[in-house]
Amino acid sequence: MTSSRTPGDKLLFTPGPLTTSATVKQAMLRDLGSRDSEFLAAIEDVRSGLLQLAGVSQELGYETVPLQGSGTYAIEAVISSAVPATGKLLVAVNGAYGERMAKIAEVHGIAVEVLSFSEASPVEPNAVEACLQADPSITHVAMVHCETTSGVMNPIAEVGEVVVSGGRSYIVDSMSAFGAVPLDVRDCRVDFLVSSANKCIEGVPGFAFAICRREALESCRGQARSLTLDLEAQWRGLEANGQFRFTPPTHALLAFRQALIELEEEGGVEGRAARYGQNHARLREGMARLGFQEFVPAEHQGPIITSFLYPQDEGFEFERFYDGLNQRGFVIYPGKVTDADCFRIGSIGRLFPSDMDALLSAVAETMQDMGLKPKSAAVT
């Protein structure tokens, strides 16, 4: 590992922004002109690096379109550019991020159907298939890869097979999974895969990106409902002169280029997946020892973020628990599932198994301060 963290800041066990390496942040200590050849080369490095991570290339017919803003901006850009006025979007939903995609379609007046699943279980490809057979007017299908609401991993390859066999176009929100899970967008039949700079590639927030099958991207031409979130125009601009259409987040982009170098040094997505897997295993074992139960059954739980149920103990108050950890330098995340009281702990970012141990010690101490007794739970 060539890079370490800046000492002093709290560690972020969240879905992002994440803890990043000192060297990633130091890459921002420069001011490059947005049209300068050095900056244009950085954009090109980032665009081609992302294709490589996705297992594809321009030769194979894929393109990367970076877009200013948070991940949701890129999701909105894809949905509002890809689905034509006469189209209809099916969203397979098992959490808040799936719901958000449906909401985006609604705001734009795009016909949308929601296929709902429990927040604790993955989307079922058969149900998607049945939906597509029942409604020929559906033109696009959208799904979240890792539902950050709960931590459930959805079967993107299996759903992709069903979507493409049904002759539809496939949009995947891989916000919190891309870079953490080996993935080939072509094998998974994805037309538009969206993720963000401040997730598992371990950059800083400021832009997001869509990895697009070129033909699908070209078909967006003239369909966008806004100026800044026009995915195809953004791509055409980049192709024409290598530049973002509007002022790019130059510093965040330089940080991201450095993050891609460090991902490569870690052994690529496989190497990173191994570290995150170790982090996650350490977390699960430790939390089980302390008596915490997971919300998602182990077979559906991804290595990105884990939802833990509040302990049954009356003495547990989430705010006190959160503050106790925060004071010790550990930032966790509130829950987001609708039908259970949970909090969430992420395993991603520049965190190592030793950090999970430190967090677990802090959890034990905080429980003791709150007068809670650890009750060992079985690791499933």
Place this chain on the structure above:
Amino acid sequence: MTSSRTPGDKLLFTPGPLTTSATVKQAMLRDLGSRDSEFLAAIEDVRSGLLQLAGVSQELGYETVPLQGSGTYAIEAVISSAVPATGKLLVAVNGAYGERMAKIAEVHGIAVEVLSFSEASPVEPNAVEACLQADPSITHVAMVHCETTSGVMNPIAEVGEVVVSGGRSYIVDSMSAFGAVPLDVRDCRVDFLVSSANKCIEGVPGFAFAICRREALESCRGQARSLTLDLEAQWRGLEANGQFRFTPPTHALLAFRQALIELEEEGGVEGRAARYGQNHARLREGMARLGFQEFVPAEHQGPIITSFLYPQDEGFEFERFYDGLNQRGFVIYPGKVTDADCFRIGSIGRLFPSDMDALLSAVAETMQDMGLKPKSAAVT
């Protein structure tokens, strides 16, 4: 001055991203959680600091809404949130950024009328008034403060008087002027004033902001045409829990907080205006000595960015000129006006009169390399 630049990078004589201080960039060497109290305090500092710069406060009925993305994102958020389905926008246009506002309205299907002026002269308040009298269906008026296309300053107070007397709502794109020119948004009758983090406050790109009269902002409720660019929802989210609705550019925001501190240390907007004024005077005098003519008459030229006509000499090629300066460490900007061959030189960012001198020496050297002879022009 407590802060200096990082040595090594080229100096940016552009409309932005700009050269920033080393300390502004160093403020990004941290990873804060987006919901952490320290980060929420930074958001609050930025929001209230911006109101102060605009000469207003929450008590006076004004609000700051920061929004992820470039300045154009915030312009689109304002236009597509503020103008209702039954409304009509008048855009007073004397350059590409005014045209862009009209384009945004068109993309959203908002009724729009364009009142055009020459790129070398300011918008005329009387013409705006006549337009408003002739068309009672106009509900909103939009104008650019400093038209970065040319460098012309538009009379925002005079146009504001006409707009408000006519009972219309007033939107100002002050992207490249805010922070560089003393301004009171209440005196200028502005309902929505938009600028960006990477302009004259000398932060880094990653977000923009709108300073809004609260009543006008409240009237946007439910009118937005997109999810992420919903200005009123962004404000409501900030008011509810102090957070951005979607992942904020944490690092860019920390840089901006530092930039606000450094602006204060420089003597606020007055102090900065004085430095930019000195930069601009030094530039004009030096370029005139070298024989360059300005595109905009002196009485309409702002201190932000200046368009210079290509020399009449046949030996002048802009690409060679640009490259010559670039190799010497000076980044200038191509022209953008439609009816004359120009290039542009900015006077903003962490630049000092000595930097203008260095640039002027490099211009003289580059001209010599190109076999061009300086022909002194009169400073008007």
